[in-house]
Amino acid sequence: MRLSRLTLAAVFACLAALSPGPAAAGPPVRVASMNQCTDQLLLLLAPDEAIASLSFVSRQRPWLDPAQQARIKRLPVNHGAAEEMVRLNPDLIVTSAFSDPSTLSLLRRLGYRVETFEPETSLEEVRASIRRMGALIGAPIRAEDVIREFDAGLDALRDGRRRGVLAEIGVGFWVPGSGTLSAEIAEAAGYLTLGEKLGYSGYRYLSLEELLLSAPDLIALSNAWSTPPSLSTNALQHPAVGRIAGGAAFVDLPDRLTICGSPALLEAVARLARARPGTPESGQ
């Protein structure tokens, strides 16, 4: 049996009507975010009236961007509960791929459109996430502007100097190796991550003893959540940490700059580059 041209055209017309094209006209979509990284993307690309809600994490002190503080405090927040989403009734829900799967499937069953974002593992994926969020909320041009600005900022910071090995130590002593966004950030600032030097990819738990025997040039300690305390965040203040490699330099790299794939990474690169003057790359 052959479908007639007319039927095909009708099917396509229906499909087109169903999918809300990226730059659809009409009232702006109201978007709710249930994760701090989708919060950041929304704040970057959407006007306040399009933001139905942000995650409560965006208001917590360690993650609060000083420049956005007033705006974030004005916007409503949610705690990632399905009930809150039903009450908000947004056109679109954006969140991390690691959100509670039972909440997401419940929301989808209730007919909500839920879009999830994977944590970015490279700068290219950061650009892709910005682009995708722009398309979802009908701001593709704004997204391209942001990406262009981000790339220009990165280019301005890259100076081809070599600055040595960076040990970025996260809560629980997780240290990034190759194939991570952290490694690309380090590379943009002229560093090799400790994990790359040790020859592993992804994140790995390094014991305090292994860290003491490694010899990084610069150490960035995770510094979110010193108060209220927890054992794992306090562990980073173990007296031996201060004596890694007989006193390598420490850099103040707030976690909020590196936790998400967003243009906040630019400031992270700038701080890393400033922390050590570096030597010009040989052969250039």
Added chain:
Amino acid sequence: MIPVGRLLWAGGAVLCVLFIVSLAVGPAPLSFENLVQSARSGEAGADWVILTEIRLPRTLLALLIGMGLGLAGAALQGLLRNPLADPGVIGVSSLSALGAVIAFYTGLSALVPLALPMAAILFSLVGVIALEGLAGRGGALSLILAGVALSSLAGALTSLALTLSPNPYASLEIVFWMLGSLNDRSMEHVVLAAPFMICGAALLALAAPALNALTLGEAAAASLGVDLRRTRRLVIAGASLCVGASVAVSGVIGFVGLLAPHLMRPLVGHGPARLLPASALAGGCLLAASDILVRLIAPTADLKLGVVTALIGAPLFLYLALRARTEAAS
């Protein structure tokens, strides 16, 4: 029965060996040359820092906490005249953990470091007094029942306290408080716990002669001139100091207080005066060995200590329960 003197010497020797092995075991290979060089020049290299600031506190804590728990177990078993009275089994350790969790996660211990062991000791004290009042004279079954109730209550409240903390990492740390670990402890923890544990051990030593008399029964002990109330107070305070201070820095490490006295009884007999020092040594050896095992099984994974002590202790506990049943039947 072995002469206690000889046993203590042998135990001390084992303890020294374990002390050295514990310093030698860890994820990073240490070079003896570098250590000697650091010791000579007085300049602390990485090897030296690993030895003195990571492995030494860990080893000291393993020995101290093992001794404290062994001692507290033996003393409580003597006071309650119940072979199953282990601080972990009867819920006293879980209550200490609750106290420590409240002091730590509210930020109180960040302001006043002493608040951490003090809160754990206070909660432990409440636990021992409550148990003694509820089930001290009700036989093995009522003590265990009260202990089960106390443990689950303390566990639930600990989980509640951790969940209420805004720190996102707090709720994951219930594993530490429930199963115990000595991973990455520092000298600060040794300084925080040791004085309390030494005081507790001294109080328990004072109670030892009276506990000996108590094995004959309360009436007989009283007729021998033993002050029962004083003995009870000494044991309750001593055990609370030992258990509370150890839980405050290591979390709940179960079964040591059960295993140590039971391993020693066939060797030194049932008299608490002989059993207490022997149990302390056995507890120290047991926990130091467990902590070495933890690092050998999973060098970089922070396997919890309570896992290893439970693997050894639970079968013994089952054996004791079975034996109690056959004794009751015959």
